[in-house]
Amino acid sequence: MTSPNQTAIDPAGRLAAVATAGTVDVVILGGGINGAGLFRDLCAQGVSCLIVDKGDFGSGTSAAPSRLIHGGLKYLETGEFGLVAQSTLERNLLLKNAPHCVSPLPTIIPIFSWSKGIWAALRTLFGSTSAPRSRGAILIKIGLSIYDYYGSRNRVMPRHKLFGRARALRDMPALTKSIVATGTYYDAKISHPERLVLELIADGLEEDSLSAAANYTALASVSNGALTFQPENGTTFSVRPKLVVNAAGPWIDHVNALLGAPSKMIGGTKGSHILLKHDELVQSLAGRMIYFEADDGRICLVYDYLGLVLVGSTDIPADNPDTVRCDPQEIEYLLESVRSLLPGMTFNHDQIVYAYSGIRPLPASNASVPGLISRDHSSPVAEPEPTRPFPIISLVGGKWTTFRGFAEEVADTILTRLGHSRKATTQTMQIGGGKNFPPNAAARESWLTQANAASDLQKDRLDQLLSRYGTKALQIACHNSPWSDQDRLPGSTDYSLSEIDYILRNECVEHLSDIVMRRTTLAIRGSLTTGDLRQIATIAATVRGWDSTRTSEEIDAVVQLGDRNLMRLK
Numbered sequence: 001m002t003s004p005n006q007t008a009i010d011p012a013g014r015l016a017a018v019a020t021a022g023t024v025d026v027v028i029l030g031g032g033i034n035g036a037g038l039f040r041d042l043c044a045q046g047v048s049c050l051i052v053d054k055g056d057f058g059s060g061t062s063a064a065p066s067r068l069i070h071g072g073l074k075y076l077e078t079g080e081f082g083l084v085a086q087s088t089l090e091r092n093l094l095l096k097n098a099p100h101c102v103s104p105l106p107t108i109i110p111i112f113s114w115s116k117g118i119w120a121a122l123r124t125l126f127g128s129t130s131a132p133r134s135r136g137a138i139l140i141k142i143g144l145s146i147y148d149y150y151g152s153r154n155r156v157m158p159r160h161k162l163f164g165r166a167r168a169l170r171d172m173p174a175l176t177k178s179i180v181a182t183g184t185y186y187d188a189k190i191s192h193p194e195r196l197v198l199e200l201i202a203d204g205l206e207e208d209s210l211s212a213a214a215n216y217t218a219l220a221s222v223s224n225g226a227l228t229f230q231p232e233n234g235t236t237f238s239v240r241p242k243l244v245v246n247a248a249g250p251w252i253d254h255v256n257a258l259l260g261a262p263s264k265m266i267g268g269t270k271g272s273h274i275l276l277k278h279d280e281l282v283q284s285l286a287g288r289m290i291y292f293e294a295d296d297g298r299i300c301l302v303y304d305y306l307g308l309v310l311v312g313s314t315d316i317p318a319d320n321p322d323t324v325r326c327d328p329q330e331i332e333y334l335l336e337s338v339r340s341l342l343p344g345m346t347f348n349h350d351q352i353v354y355a356y357s358g359i360r361p362l363p364a365s366n367a368s369v370p371g372l373i374s375r376d377h378s379s380p381v382a383e384p385e386p387t388r389p390f391p392i393i394s395l396v397g398g399k400w401t402t403f404r405g406f407a408e409e410v411a412d413t414i415l416t417r418l419g420h421s422r423k424a425t426t427q428t429m430q431i432g433g434g435k436n437f438p439p440n441a442a443a444r445e446s447w448l449t450q451a452n453a454a455s456d457l458q459k460d461r462l463d464q465l466l467s468r469y470g471t472k473a474l475q476i477a478c479h480n481s482p483w484s485d486q487d488r489l490p491g492s493t494d495y496s497l498s499e500i501d502y503i504l505r506n507e508c509v510e511h512l513s514d515i516v517m518r519r520t521t522l523a524i525r526g527s528l529t530t531g532d533l534r535q536i537a538t539i540a541a542t543v544r545g546w547d548s549t550r551t552s553e554e555i556d557a558v559v560q561l562g563d564r565n566l567m568r569l570k
Helices: 011-021 033-044 081-097 118-125 135-151 165-171 193-207 251-259 280-284 328-341 400-418 441-454 459-477 497-506 512-519 530-544 550-565
Strands: 025-027 049-052 100-111 161-164 181-190 211-212 217-223 226-231 237-246 270-275 288-295 299-305 306-313 350-362 392-394
Touching: 011 025, 011 211, 011 237, 025 033, 033 049, 033 193, 033 400, 049 193, 081 100, 081 135, 081 181, 081 400, 100 135, 135 161, 135 181, 161 165, 165 181, 193 211, 193 512, 217 251, 237 251, 237 400, 251 350, 251 392, 270 328, 280 299, 280 306, 288 328, 299 328, 306 328, 328 350, 392 400, 441 459, 459 497, 497 512, 497 530, 512 530, 512 550, 530 550
Parallel strands: 025 049, 025 237, 049 211, 100 288, 237 392
Antiparallel strands: 100 181, 161 181, 217 226, 226 237, 270 306, 270 350, 288 299, 299 306
């Protein structure tokens, strides 16, 4: 069991030490999933790193995925077999290394014909610029068999099955009657991607005492090999790195320009999602996802996410991640897609409790169909120049599932350049609250019994915290706070004031939005109330020393963000 008395890391103190030293092995620009994964890997090898993000950690593209940890079934059609092999392996590893937030997801594919799509799929495989449509049972059977083969390494889930129309409709009567069969296979989902990003950074800080992390810190200038940063609240500081990693996702080209290495690497597409309050569909799904083809051939999905129905996603060319939002046309597209799939159910705008959108940092491409742009990753290097003594490695593309493998590839390149050798593998390295997570019911009961003895919380509450934070729950349960666990938010009563206090004191919080949108699931699951927001702001004001003006500004900022995400405060 993780000790509740672990010494807390002081991020501000770490950053001050790096700023005073003025040197560091590697600077990572961008605190999303790829940057965080690389930070942890390099720290585990004894490489001193500074990871910096102009906003909050995990607040950009990494906060806007479909929340799937998947092997990339659709990439088989474009011949990206290496990506499928890596993705299925990384999916299986994450199920083992992050069991507190990654779990199996049985997935249903509705099938509308027996033989359609074979020739179209072959054309796509050999370079056609048109995506296949109406994938029939034969094609899906072949694809799922190949998918099972690639997913056999470190297998943790069952193989696929096909069912005829009668069995499929008996199992899920809400499906359109035009199906001829369904296929069922397994992928995985992540309950809280934003927290996993934060946990990777925290793990990195634990691994290496000379490394530091800074959110809400902008790159102000680059001169004579020194990078100067401007924190949102604080004085500027400069460091001289041996190597810089550009992990800014859709902002990569902008950051490279600031670094004096102009590029055109990114050609992103926008993916939007909506979350519906639809208890009937949640019950019908019974923990499964439906992975289906919309009328225009775009692959869509619908599944139970924290008791809501998540519907996604669009795939539209876009290049400005700072203004991206889920547009009305996209919302109607997603609603119409599920209406066609489940004609016996009602779907309307009143059911939407949250919507979000992000730019996929895909490689620049002239593909006519966004879905045919590669989801693979690369790490091109801009070698040093007389005015820039450090190389720049840009992390282009990539997907959530493969962050660890991508990080390992880039870390090995960096280790070679720095003359270091690898000390540890991350393949079996558990993440954050996944460390020593109880693997079965008996182990879970044992953990709860020990946690009950170490804290004053009852087992049912500890079980709730364990599901939310993994084994980090014990530290939260034993947190010495001015508030008790019995003091709860007025609307979202499953969150305690002590819990919020812990987050504020230990998880790099700068703004109220960090808490409600990333450190917790209060916003995305639609449970946040005006009373909750005010109570959290009161705690934040106490912990951070905000005056009444700052507190009001923070509340207003969350309300504005909520409007952008169609969040309805009660």
